Amino acid sequence: MLLSPYPTTSERIRITLLWIWCGLVILFLLVPIIIPVPLSFNSGAFFIFPLEGISTRWYEVVLGTQRWQSAIGNSLIVAFGTTVIATTLGTLTAIALSDEKFPGRRIIMPLLLSPLIVPVVITAVGSYLFYARVGLASTYAGIILAHTALASPFVVVTVGASLTGFDRNLMRAAAISGAKPLTSFFRVMLPLILPGVLSGAAFAFVTSFDEVVVVQFLASAGQRTMPLEMFIGLREKLSPAITAAATLMMGLSILLLLVANILARRGRKAPA
Amino acid sequence: MLLLSRAVYDPTIADALPKTTAALAGWNGQGLPGDDAFAALAADLKDNQAKGTAYELAKSLNARLPGARSQLLKTVRKLESADGQAALDAMKSVPFWSAPATWPAIQSGTRSFTSFYLLSALDLRWNADGAIERVPPEQAIFIQVFLRTFFVAASVTLATLILGFPLAYLIANVPKGLAAILIVAVLLPFWTSILVRTAAWTVLLQKFGLVNDFLLLIGVTSDRLDLMYSRIGLIIAMTHIQLPFTLLPIYSVMRTIPPSQMKAAYSLGARPFTAFRRVYIPQVFPGVMAGCMLTFILCLGYYITPALIGGASDQLISNFIANYVNVELNWEMAAALSFILLVFTLALFGIFARVLGLDRLKLV
Numbered sequence: 292m293l294l295s296p297y298p299t300t301s302e303r304i305r306i307t308l309l310w311i312w313c314g315l316v317i318l319f320l321l322v323p324i325i326i327p328v329p330l331s332f333n334s335g336a337f338f339i340f341p342l343e344g345i346s347t348r349w350y351e352v353v354l355g356t357q358r359w360q361s362a363i364g365n366s367l368i369v370a371f372g373t374t375v376i377a378t379t380l381g382t383l384t385a386i387a388l389s390d391e392k393f394p395g396r397r398i399i400m401p402l403l404l405s406p407l408i409v410p411v412v413i414t415a416v417g418s419y420l421f422y423a424r425v426g427l428a429s430t431y432a433g434i435i436l437a438h439t440a441l442a443s444p445f446v447v448v449t450v451g452a453s454l455t456g457f458d459r460n461l462m463r464a465a466a467i468s469g470a471k472p473l474t475s476f477f478r479v480m481l482p483l484i485l486p487g488v489l490s491g492a493a494f495a496f497v498t499s500f501d502e503v504v505v506v507q508f509l510a511s512a513g514q515r516t517m518p519l520e521m522f523i524g525l526r527e528k529l530s531p532a533i534t535a536a537a538t539l540m541m542g543l544s545i546l547l548l549l550v551a552n553i554l555a556r557r558g559r560k561a562p563a
Numbered sequence: 564m565l566l567l568s569r570a571v572y573d574p575t576i577a578d579a580l581p582k583t584t585a586a587l588a589g590w591n592g593q594g595l596p597g598d599d600a601f602a603a604l605a606a607d608l609k610d611n612q613a614k615g616t617a618y619e620l621a622k623s624l625n626a627r628l629p630g631a632r633s634q635l636l637k638t639v640r641k642l643e644s645a646d647g648q649a650a651l652d653a654m655k656s657v658p659f660w661s662a663p664a665t666w667p668a669i670q671s672g673t674r675s676f677t678s679f680y681l682l683s684a685l686d687l688r689w690n691a692d693g694a695i696e697r698v699p700p701e702q703a704i705f706i707q708v709f710l711r712t713f714f715v716a717a718s719v720t721l722a723t724l725i726l727g728f729p730l731a732y733l734i735a736n737v738p739k740g741l742a743a744i745l746i747v748a749v750l751l752p753f754w755t756s757i758l759v760r761t762a763a764w765t766v767l768l769q770k771f772g773l774v775n776d777f778l779l780l781i782g783v784t785s786d787r788l789d790l791m792y793s794r795i796g797l798i799i800a801m802t803h804i805q806l807p808f809t810l811l812p813i814y815s816v817m818r819t820i821p822p823s824q825m826k827a828a829y830s831l832g833a834r835p836f837t838a839f840r841r842v843y844i845p846q847v848f849p850g851v852m853a854g855c856m857l858t859f860i861l862c863l864g865y866y867i868t869p870a871l872i873g874g875a876s877d878q879l880i881s882n883f884i885a886n887y888v889n890v891e892l893n894w895e896m897a898a899a900l901s902f903i904l905l906v907f908t909l910a911l912f913g914i915f916a917r918v919l920g921l922d923r924l925k926l927v
Contacts, residue, residue, distance in 0.1 A: 302835065313733045316726045316806075317748050323763040323803055324752050326773065330766065401916050408912045410864020412881040413901045416888055420898070501756030504866055508888065518758050525762055525871050534766065537759045548754040 324541065331534040349535035359536070361513070362520040365431075366500055369516060372435035373442050373499035378492040380439065381446025386480075388447070389454040404448075406441050414441065415508040422509060429511035437505045442498040446491030449555050453487025486554040493551035497544050583607050595661060598651060604660070605642055605650040612639045634659040680899035705883075705900065712879045715798060715869075716862035720809070720855050722802040727810035727854070735817035746814075753807035761868045764800035765791065768872065774799075792874035800872050801865060808861060809854035816850030853919045860911045863904065880904050 298306075331350070335343035353359045387393055388400065406414060418437040419428060427433035457480065465475035481488070503518035510519060517536060524533050583604045611617040617639050625632035634657060641653045654660050682688055686703040688696060697703065734745045752760060767773050768790040775787045790796040820843065828838035866881035873879070878886075880900060887897035 305835075309729055309733060313730045313745075316730045317745070319726065319803065320752050320806060321748055322773075323760060323767055324755050326767060327759075327763050400921060401912075404921060405909070405912065408860055409908060410866070410881055410904060412864065412866045412884050413905055416884060416897055416901055419888065420894065497754075497756075501758065503758050504885075507885075518756070521758060521762060522867070522871070525765055529765065529769075533762055537762045541755045541759050544756060544759075545751060545754050548750075552750075 327534040327537045327541070330531060331538045333531055336531060349531045350539075352530075352532040353535045353539065359517070359520060359532075362515050362517045365510075365514050366516040366518070368431060369434050369438060369506075370496050370499040372431065373438040374492050374496045376435065377439045377442040377446050377495040377499075378488060381443045381491055381495070382450050382484075382488050384443070385447045385450035385454060389451060389457075404444050407444050411441070411502075411504045415505045418505060419508040428509055429514065431514065434506060434509050434514065435499075437509060438499040438502055441502065441505070442495035445494035445498060446488075449491035449494060449551075450484060450487045452555065453484045453490075457483055486557045490551040490554040493547045493554070497547050497551075501540065501544060601654045601660065602651050605654050608635070608639050609642055609650075612643070631659075631665075680895045681902065683896065684899040684903050708878070708880050708883055709903075711877075712863055715794075715801070715865075715877075715879060716859050718798050719801045719805055719862050720859045722798065723806045723809035723858050724851070724855055726802070727806050728813060728851070731810050731814040731817055734814055735820075736822065749807050749810055752803065753811075757804055757867055760804050761800060761871050764796070764803065764868075765871055768796045768800070791872065792877075794873070794877050797869055797873040797877050800868050801862060804868065805858045805862065809858045812853040812857065813847060813850040816847050820846050849919060853915070856911065856915050856919070860908055860915070863908055863911075 332345050332347065333343060334346035334348060354363075384403065388396055388403075414437070418433070418440070422428045422430075422433040422437070427436065461479050461483075462475055465479045466472070470478065501518060503516075503522050506514075506516050506519045507522065510516065515523070517540065521533055521536050521540075524530060524536075583600060608617065611620050617636065621632040621635040625635075638654065638657050638660070641657070642650055659665060679688070683698075684705050686698050686706045688698050730745075730749070734742050734749075737745070769775075770787050770789065770791070772790075774790060775784075778784045778788065790799075824842055825838055828842045829835070833841065863879075864881055865879055866885060869877055869879045869882050870885075873882075881904070884897045884900050884904070887893045887900065
């Protein structure tokens with residue numbers, strides 16, 4: 292498709308250059324995220340190739356020491372809490388917004404999406420000042436609520452996308468057949484938009500699990516999450532344990548987001 | 564809103580100096596106030612010392628009046644054993660309290676609602692005549708930080724465009740199977756968190772890291788470069804993180820342009836470059852704008868990457884905000900800087916939403 296049917300030499304050169312340039316860009320994109328993986332299996336304590344030997348000692352550090360274990364535990368508590376609240380709130384918001392008669396859609400949508408754009412430090416400072424006043428600073432609830440604010444937009448977007456293919460007449464049909472609104476939501480609507488909801492939940496989980504700035508402001512010493520532990524480690528002393536933690540986090544994010552995207556795609560296609 | 568209120572409302576000085584506030588209410592700001600103001604300040608300082616808040620007051624006043632901290636604490640010690648006329652004499656014996664700049668600063672501090680921090684964030688201040696002026700260059704830091712932030716954001720945006728545009732073009736024009744593989748290559752880093760990718764770059768950019776190995780190998784440099792804690796290292800890492808944000812909106816537009824259009828342009832006699840410029844570019848322009856604006860806006864708020872990869876002179880505005888909150892505990896200054904950054908970001912986002920539409924935010 293790139294070449295015309297009877298390519299000239301200059302055209303061939305240009306297309307070849309394009310391929311080379313793009314090959315380099317792909318390398319630039321992929322090498323940095325692949326590099327930590329072999330380094331995390333290095334048995335030596337330095338980041339220098341060639342590797343001194345293969346070992347899992349850095350994974351034993353991350354999964355076996357108390358400091359990292361508590362960080363992983365905190366991350367999971369916060370991420371699950373955020374996922375539950377953000378998915379619930381986001382789904383309900385998306386359902387309300389998908390109604391064409393809903394007042395103020397054009398104003399609410401940009402407001403809802405603004406956490407994706409607003410610098411996260413501002414969100415963090417704002418939540419810190421606010422939660423300190425209402426007594427939520429240094430609590431799991433405070434961190435979970437702040438993360439919910441960051442993660443909910445993703446749920447609204449993914450659920451909203453799956454709702455575009457949802458036929459509202461189905462809800463009327465359910466009502467005529469005698470179903471109460473709540474019953475028709477759980478038995479008719481939710482099963483149909485479930486791919487979108489699950490995909491939004493995965494986005495919410497990853498958003499919270501990867502987040503470090505809000506945690507840095509709100510968490511007490513005992514509430515450090517895995518990313519915060521990494522951030523602190525990177526500031527103090529570079530240890531290969533960080534590459535092991537990075538590999539674990541990267542694997543989890545990629546896995547969840549892969550599932551999320553497959554679900555989102557299916558959610559958009561199925562009802563059409 | 565809470566942020567803005569923190570930026571313009573600071574009752575510390577007014578709360579700490581109630582008697583002085585009352586004594587200064589009728590003062591016109593010219594010359595020195597009467598002895599009653601000196602006596603009131605002396606009484607207030609003694610109260611603060613008794614309540615243990617003198618240090619906090621000294622710090623707050625020092626933000627407005629450099630040098631006030633040590634003078635105030637010195638005076639407080641002198642006042643400890645003095646009362647009435649003796650206290651007044653003690654105040655007059657410290658030349659600092661009779662200096663021309665001191666009392667206007669105290670008076671402006673006693674007003675709880677203040678534009679002091681917002682102006683400081685733009686390197687401006689009220690002068691003694693009540694007009695707004697620039698602060699002297701040696702104190703002016705924030706304009707420079709804002710300019711640096713804009714410069715880094717613009718460099719990163721340009722770099723992502725140069726790297727991303729050809730790749731987006733390639734992905735949009737190769738057969739479907741290959742395009743899917745290439746898109747995954749773009750999405751994999753996109754799905755990895757900023758922190759993890761910053762961590763990866765701190766490994767790569769080390770003096771004995773892979774980037775230096777590579778540069779030596781191809782002979783670009785003969786010495787190992789200090790890429791960590793440098794502006795260039797920061798821009799490289801940020802470009803890597805932002806590349807998918809620029810590329811994906813461009814790609815989603817390119818995907819909708821049928822290749823037959825270019826063929827039609829060729830068959831009408833257009834040279835490849837002309838066809839590209841006149842037929843292709845106008846159509847992908849909204850995508851390019853969306854990608855570039857998105858990257859620019861997101862770059863303005865970068866915090867993690869400059870904190871870990873940038874040097875002391877590469878810290879962006881977000882890092883200053885975090886520093887004011889975590890280290891200097893000057894929440895008012897942090898709030899003022901946040902407010903200005905927020906205004907820039909939301910203004911650009913508003914333009915984005917109006918001109919390009921919110922749908923362009925959907926990246927996959």
